[in-house]
Structure formats: C-alpha cells, structure tokens
Amino acid sequence: MTEKPKRLTPVGETLRELFLKSGNLCTFPGCGRLMMNAEGVFIGQLCHIEGAEKKGERFNPAMSNEDRRAFSNLMLMCYEHHQITNDVTAYPVEKLRQMKADHENRFSRPDRAILEKLTDWTEMDEPTQVRNLKRMDQVLRWNLGTAELTELVNDLNEYVVGLRKVPIELRKFLGIVARRAAKMDDSRVVQSTTSGTLILISDLSAAFSLGEAIVAERVNQLDAYGLAGIDEIDTDIGPRPAVRIYNLESGWPLWLDIISFCDAASEQLDAFTEDMDFARLDG
DSSP: OOOOOOOOOOOHHHHHHHHHHHTTBOSSTTOOOBSBOTTSOBOSEEEESSOSSTTSTTOOTTSOHHHHTSGGGEEEEOHHHHHHTTOTTTSOHHHHHHHHHHHHHHTSSHHHHHHHTOOOGGGTOOOBOOSOOHHHHHHTTOOOOHHHHHHHHHHHHHHHHHHTTSOHHHHHHHHHHHHHHHHTTTSTTEEEOSSEEEEEHHHHHHHHTOOHHHHHHHHHHHHHTTSEEEEEEEETTEEEEEEEEEOOTTSOOHHHHHHHHHHHHTOOTHHHHTSOBGGGGOO
C-alpha cells in the first residue's frame, strides 16, 4: 500500500542537529540573518528541500514521510530566502543540497566556526528616522514652524545614517557623556559653544571612575566617526583637556536636547543610543 504524503514534524534530535550545523544562521549564501534571536525566539523558517506534501516545491513521490522530515532534507532559512528558493527552476534539488552542504561545512571545524561568528553587529542595527519632530517640539516647548522643523528633520536623518556605523558601546558612551554634560551644565566644568558642548575630561574621569587616558581613548574613537573630539576648557589653573560633543551641521546640540527630551517625556536614553529609535521624537 502506497503511503499517503503527510507533513510530519521533525523530531527534537533532528532540530538540534540543524541548529548546531547551521551556526544559527540562514543557509542562503551570504545571508547573516539569525535563526534564533537573543531572547531565544525562533525567527527563521524550517524549509524542505524536497516538498513535504504533493503541492510542495520539488515534491518527490518516491520519498517516504520519514525521509521528508529527515535532517538531510531540511535546512534553516530566513523568510526572504525561503520565498526566493521556492523558484524550483532557479533552485532545483541538487542546488539546494549543495547549498546546505556548503553552509554546514562552514561550521564543521571549530576554527572556521569561530571566524564565521565574527559579525559586524552594526549591520544588524536598523535605526528609525524622523518625519516631523512634532513630539520633541511639543515636549521641549520650541514652538517651531513647519519649515524650521523640516530643516532639523533633514539634519537629523543625515546624522542617523552615519550613526548606524558606530559600534553600540561607543554610542552608549556618547550618551553617558552627554547626560553628564547636561547634569553639570550650570557648572564651570561644562562650556557650550556654537560647534558643540565641552566637558572636562577630569570630571568625566572622576564621575565614571575611569582613567583619563581611557576617557581620551574613547573620545578619539568617537572623533573618527565625527561625533566628539578632544578640546580644551580654560580654567583658573590654565587650559585643561575636555571632550567636545559635536553639534549637528545646523548647530543643533542634538544630544543635549535628547537628554532634556528623555527627562521631560520619561523616555529611556538607551532608546536613542542603543536602539536608535529616533521616530519617538515624532508626533
């Protein structure tokens, strides 16, 4: 009696083997999308090389249901590449089997697996841009007109494009420095100019229990991205090293205003420094 094709759920051992040999990455060449996110949620898709059912792509009537759910017939892919490989002309069985073999071979040796895990995480960040800044305008009581807000929107969105390339730890450090500068704004350790806001490195060193050399090194890294730099503040004992948080091209002290916005609107600074969710500034 011929077995009726039926989609069977893969057994646990098969799923574990798939994850181990996939490196938690989509099988499609060049794709770096994760199959399971940081919260442990499966966000990928389980794909059959030869379809599980009669209407499935590349269905093979000679296979048993058990063969269809076997490790050799399964691969993990993101939604986009699962849809792309549904084109059976462009992706016949042989091509998908080779794709699966090539991908799993990348993680079969520990030394190669380590190299594959070296990911540029800035490519994973997806910042949101702003449309109107109306919420920020309302919260900070700017009362700006449409034309003025549009100019700031364009300025900020251009800035966000570059910010995406900055490692998250540097963005967090920038936010911390900005918060300290905002806190000390009415003191002599902070100075505001048309090109940016300065705060003494000695103050940052004492506040964060970091050596001045470490603070300076971080600032030099920020300088490479055009976000902040080393400068000086004149004190009673002469010029002293300071961090300058650069204003935007229009002269807008963005990070000081974001600090004020977060305090007034009960928003977390991490939403901007880590998540880069600048759409929160819209109304």
